[in-house]
Amino acid sequence: MNNDLIIEGLTKKFASANSVAISNINLTVKEGSLVTLLGPSGCGKSTTLNCVAGLEEPTEGKIRVGDFVMSDISKGLLLPPEQRQLGMVFQSYALWPHMKVFDNVAFSLKLQKVKGDELRQRVMDSLDLVGLADLSNRYPFQLSGGQQQRVALARAVVTRPRLLLLDEPLSNLDAKIREQARVWVRELQQRVGITTIYVTHDQSEAFAMSDMIAVINKGILLQFAPPEELYSHPATQFVAEFIGATSFLKGVVAAMDGRKITVRVANGDILKLTDYSGKSWSVNQNVVVAIRSERVEMAGSKAEGNILNAGVKNSTYLGSKWQHVVDTGSGTLKVETTDTVTSDRMSLYLPPDSILLFPEEK
Amino acid sequence: MTSTQLPKPRFSWDRVVQWSMVVLTITLVVFPAWPIVYQSFLAKPLYDKERNFTFSNYAKMLGNDKFWHILGYTAAFAIAATALALFIGILLAVLINRTNLPMRRLYSNFVTIPYYVSPLVLAFAWMEMYGPQGFGTILVRTLKLPTWQLYSFWGIVIVAAMYYVPNTFLYATSSLALADPQLESAARIGGATPFKTILNVTVPLLRPAILYSALLTLVSALELLSIPLVLGNGVGIDTLSTYIYVLGVVGVSKDYGAIAVVAIFVVLLVTVLVYLQGKLTALERRFVTVGGKATRPKLLDLGKLKYVVSAIIGLYILLGVILPLACIVLESFVPFLSPFANPFKMLTLENYQGIFSSPAYRQSVTNSIYISIFAAGIGILFMALASLTAYRSFFKGRNVVKYMALYPRAFPGIIVGIGFLWAFLLVPGIGSLRNTLIAMSIAFIMRYLPLGFSAVSPAVMQVSDELDRAARVGGATWLGTVRHILLPILRPALLSGYIILAISFLKEYAVALFLFSEGSRVIGTTMIELWKQGGAEPVAALSTIQMFITAFLIFGSTKLLGVKLHE
Numbered sequence: 001m002n003n004d005l006i007i008e009g010l011t012k013k014f015a016s017a018n019s020v021a022i023s024n025i026n027l028t029v030k031e032g033s034l035v036t037l038l039g040p041s042g043c044g045k046s047t048t049l050n051c052v053a054g055l056e057e058p059t060e061g062k063i064r065v066g067d068f069v070m071s072d073i074s075k076g077l078l079l080p081p082e083q084r085q086l087g088m089v090f091q092s093y094a095l096w097p098h099m100k101v102f103d104n105v106a107f108s109l110k111l112q113k114v115k116g117d118e119l120r121q122r123v124m125d126s127l128d129l130v131g132l133a134d135l136s137n138r139y140p141f142q143l144s145g146g147q148q149q150r151v152a153l154a155r156a157v158v159t160r161p162r163l164l165l166l167d168e169p170l171s172n173l174d175a176k177i178r179e180q181a182r183v184w185v186r187e188l189q190q191r192v193g194i195t196t197i198y199v200t201h202d203q204s205e206a207f208a209m210s211d212m213i214a215v216i217n218k219g220i221l222l223q224f225a226p227p228e229e230l231y232s233h234p235a236t237q238f239v240a241e242f243i244g245a246t247s248f249l250k251g252v253v254a255a256m257d258g259r260k261i262t263v264r265v266a267n268g269d270i271l272k273l274t275d276y277s278g279k280s281w282s283v284n285q286n287v288v289v290a291i292r293s294e295r296v297e298m299a300g301s302k303a304e305g306n307i308l309n310a311g312v313k314n315s316t317y318l319g320s321k322w323q324h325v326v327d328t329g330s331g332t333l334k335v336e337t338t339d340t341v342t343s344d345r346m347s348l349y350l351p352p353d354s355i356l357l358f359p360e361e362k
Numbered sequence: 363m364t365s366t367q368l369p370k371p372r373f374s375w376d377r378v379v380q381w382s383m384v385v386l387t388i389t390l391v392v393f394p395a396w397p398i399v400y401q402s403f404l405a406k407p408l409y410d411k412e413r414n415f416t417f418s419n420y421a422k423m424l425g426n427d428k429f430w431h432i433l434g435y436t437a438a439f440a441i442a443a444t445a446l447a448l449f450i451g452i453l454l455a456v457l458i459n460r461t462n463l464p465m466r467r468l469y470s471n472f473v474t475i476p477y478y479v480s481p482l483v484l485a486f487a488w489m490e491m492y493g494p495q496g497f498g499t500i501l502v503r504t505l506k507l508p509t510w511q512l513y514s515f516w517g518i519v520i521v522a523a524m525y526y527v528p529n530t531f532l533y534a535t536s537s538l539a540l541a542d543p544q545l546e547s548a549a550r551i552g553g554a555t556p557f558k559t560i561l562n563v564t565v566p567l568l569r570p571a572i573l574y575s576a577l578l579t580l581v582s583a584l585e586l587l588s589i590p591l592v593l594g595n596g597v598g599i600d601t602l603s604t605y606i607y608v609l610g611v612v613g614v615s616k617d618y619g620a621i622a623v624v625a626i627f628v629v630l631l632v633t634v635l636v637y638l639q640g641k642l643t644a645l646e647r648r649f650v651t652v653g654g655k656a657t658r659p660k661l662l663d664l665g666k667l668k669y670v671v672s673a674i675i676g677l678y679i680l681l682g683v684i685l686p687l688a689c690i691v692l693e694s695f696v697p698f699l700s701p702f703a704n705p706f707k708m709l710t711l712e713n714y715q716g717i718f719s720s721p722a723y724r725q726s727v728t729n730s731i732y733i734s735i736f737a738a739g740i741g742i743l744f745m746a747l748a749s750l751t752a753y754r755s756f757f758k759g760r761n762v763v764k765y766m767a768l769y770p771r772a773f774p775g776i777i778v779g780i781g782f783l784w785a786f787l788l789v790p791g792i793g794s795l796r797n798t799l800i801a802m803s804i805a806f807i808m809r810y811l812p813l814g815f816s817a818v819s820p821a822v823m824q825v826s827d828e829l830d831r832a833a834r835v836g837g838a839t840w841l842g843t844v845r846h847i848l849l850p851i852l853r854p855a856l857l858s859g860y861i862i863l864a865i866s867f868l869k870e871y872a873v874a875l876f877l878f879s880e881g882s883r884v885i886g887t888t889m890i891e892l893w894k895q896g897g898a899e900p901v902a903a904l905s906t907i908q909m910f911i912t913a914f915l916i917f918g919s920t921k922l923l924g925v926k927l928h929e
């Protein structure tokens with residue numbers, strides 16, 4: 001039996017002014033995989049998650065896990081959250097302050113009439129899973145943020161739910177703990193083998209943890225792809241911008257030879273690149289080239305190819321590297337490199353596969 | 363897709379509870395309101411078989427000069443009392459919270475005492491102390507000093523203001539506590555003296571609190587019955603409330619139509635004010651400058667003046683609050699109170715024995731206690747469920763609950779009593795409930811629904827909604843979430859709401875005035891009965907009993923249970 005989560009045509013409109021929170025979202029989450037909904041705040045990723053949880057009512061669309069249908073608006077079907085058999089971890093962890101750790105984890109099991117030794121065993125197993133079995137007698141306020149987050153996770157998986165929903169669960173942790181938590185949340189998810197939706201606005205978190213990433217902006221699913229593909233072949237200018245430090249220069253297609261395209265940027269400089277996007281281009285089309293800061297190199301002795309001469313506007317030392325903001329004459333470019341600059345001009349080399357091409361957005 | 367499992371529509375207790383909140387809040391308003399509207403169009407009393415529709419009640423009342431005179435008098439009284447209460451309350455709040463006044467902590471406790479005392483008791487206390495035959499008045503007269511007339515417009519205004527000062531004081535105080543101290547610091551850094559800072563920054567920041575508590579006090583003063591009744595009745599002073607009371611209880615031929623018209627008029631007037639107040643609260647949110655967890659700003663140094671100011675405030679508390687209340691307590695322990703006879707030589711428990719040996723009077727005390735304990739308990743649970751339906755459910759009717767729960771504020775206590783009385787007379791089959799504590803409890807709960815609802819709701823809204831979302835996703839129904847998560851977390855708020863409700867029920871007299879009968883007397887109605895018979899000492903004894911129970915509730919809950927009754 002296939003237990004993929006399938007979201008079809010999910011749409012949520014708000015009553016006020018017909019504004020749309022999410023529009024026609026289609027997603028398939030393979031059983032046992034972790035999918036991240038990534039986007040800026042207010043993009044609709046939490047609304048999507050809440051529709052899956054049953055905490056918000058979609059206007060249209062269908063949500064099912066295998067053939068367990070949780071909502072199908074066209075058929076007037078909408079299960080309340082408690083009948084969906086899910087586990088969820090919230091941004092604030094939402095541990096009930098009046099219950100001990102044990103009782104927090106045991107809550108759902110008790111509602112399922114699990115009793116006695118079995119109850120105890122399953123709660124402790126779940127707490128073991130997050131390494132907190134010896135804190136079962138504490139109250140939530142006696143735990144650190146990281147511990148609370150782990151209790152919330154234990155509580156979410158103790159019933160062996162159909163889906164695990166994680167709503168920015170790491171955003172309240174300190175930067176250092178957050179990176180550790182990332183690793184062990186992913187490990188736990190893989191060990192339990194539970195189908196998981198993870199919501200975050202932090203692209204590095206998304207890359208570190210996901211099997212697949214869905215980038216959402218303004219309620220629209222822009223791209224749904226594995227992390228590597230998302231990075232190397234972002235579908236839109238927004239995706240390219242959102243998942244990494246990227247600069248954009250405007251230009252015109254000067255010549256084409258299959259996938260090899262020549263672009264002339266504003267001040268007349270020529271950039272050659274290889275396009276893998278599969279989009280069709282035409283000569284004289286207005287385009288935008290996206291250049292990843294970390295892929296830009298110092299030209300050094302190179303004199304041929306994509307060389308841009310630029311004036312340095314400012315330089316910021318980031319610790320492990322420098323970020324130089326330079327003016328190419330065609331627009332501003334961010335460059336991340338370990339090299340310091342000695343003069344106010346620099347010569348930059350852009351490898352052909354470091355440049356991405358997008359049609360100019362109106 | 364192979365097989366779509368459509369779950370069978372289930373019977374849901376969630377819906378039952380949520381629907382009953384809608385039905386109950388609507389019923390509690392409509393049930394007492396419609397007989398009044400109905401009566402206002404009837405030529406004869408509504409229990410009369412003959413029911414002729416007429417506009418003559420309106421015509422008669424609106425063409426009656428006395429009515430317009432009373433309306434003007436009531437408005438003048440309410441505005442004067444509100445203005446005085448605001449002035450004293452805000453001045454005290456700023457002085458006590460923002461200057462280095464000696465004894466400020468002590469004062470801030472004493473200033474709020476009238477908040478917990480029934481206005482009826484306060485009126486009696488002032489009467490015993492400063493009335494024409496009052497202890498203080500006679501004392502001053504024997505010293506050949508000029509005296510005053512308490513039974514006058516300004517006398518009533520001053521006593522009413524005394525009663526409302528705790529309200530204005532508490533609003534201003536909590537608003538001062540919320541104000542970001544950095545705003546004051548910024549003024550100081552900018553070169554303002556402490557005094558200028560208070561005048562130009564602190565007090566203007568209070569503006570929303572001032573407006574809000576002004577309207578709150580105005581609404582309450584418009585419908586105030588006890589103080590004008592006790593102090594003005596003998597000299598022919600009437601306000602709208604005492605007019606209704608006189609028309610319905612004292613008058614020889616009771617004019618039901620007239621009562622109904624005046625009642626409707628008052629409700630409409632108060633509705634407008636309550637509506638304005640609601641608008642202001644919405645505005646107020648834009649004003650509020652939350653964020654004040656930082657250290658408090660330095661207190662303004664009043665210099666040598668601080669002793670003078672402190673003495674004046676001390677004198678105010680002594681003369682306005684402590685002496686009248688002490689006087690009434692003392693009076694309850696003597697056969698008569700007079701400056702010419704040393705009261706401590708004739709201490710007696712006779713007044714109390716008198717109360718407790720009369721079954722009717724004894725019953726009014728036990729009834730008040732029963733209502734305080736049980737009706738307040740049921741009431742706060744109902745109000746909590748209403749608040750949770752309004753603020754913590756996806757239920758479509760939640761907004762109805764939100765508005766209906768607050769609407770009884772537009773109904774003065776005496777009108778609530780009339781409405782319930784008539785409704786019980788009119789609806790067949792429930793007439794037998796009319797004289798019971800059940801009817802009384804329902805009317806009390808209706809009257810204090812807004813109070814309890816707004817005492818619980820802020821706490822409800824403070825609980826992160828992720829907590830109930832977590833429970834829902836974890837498999838709990840809405841009702842399960844309410845029972846296992848929300849009510850336990852809200853327990854401290856429910857407890858303080860319960861105590862506030864219990865104290866209010868204990869103090870309440872206006873609702874009961876029309877509704878009570880043999881068997882459903884409460885302390886307030888018995889006090890008024892005894893007062894009409896001229897029994898000052900038994901009234902003093904009942905007042906003392908009421909204050910004692912209230913004090914017991916306050917100390918028990920704040921000291922033993924750690925309840926916070928106000929911010």
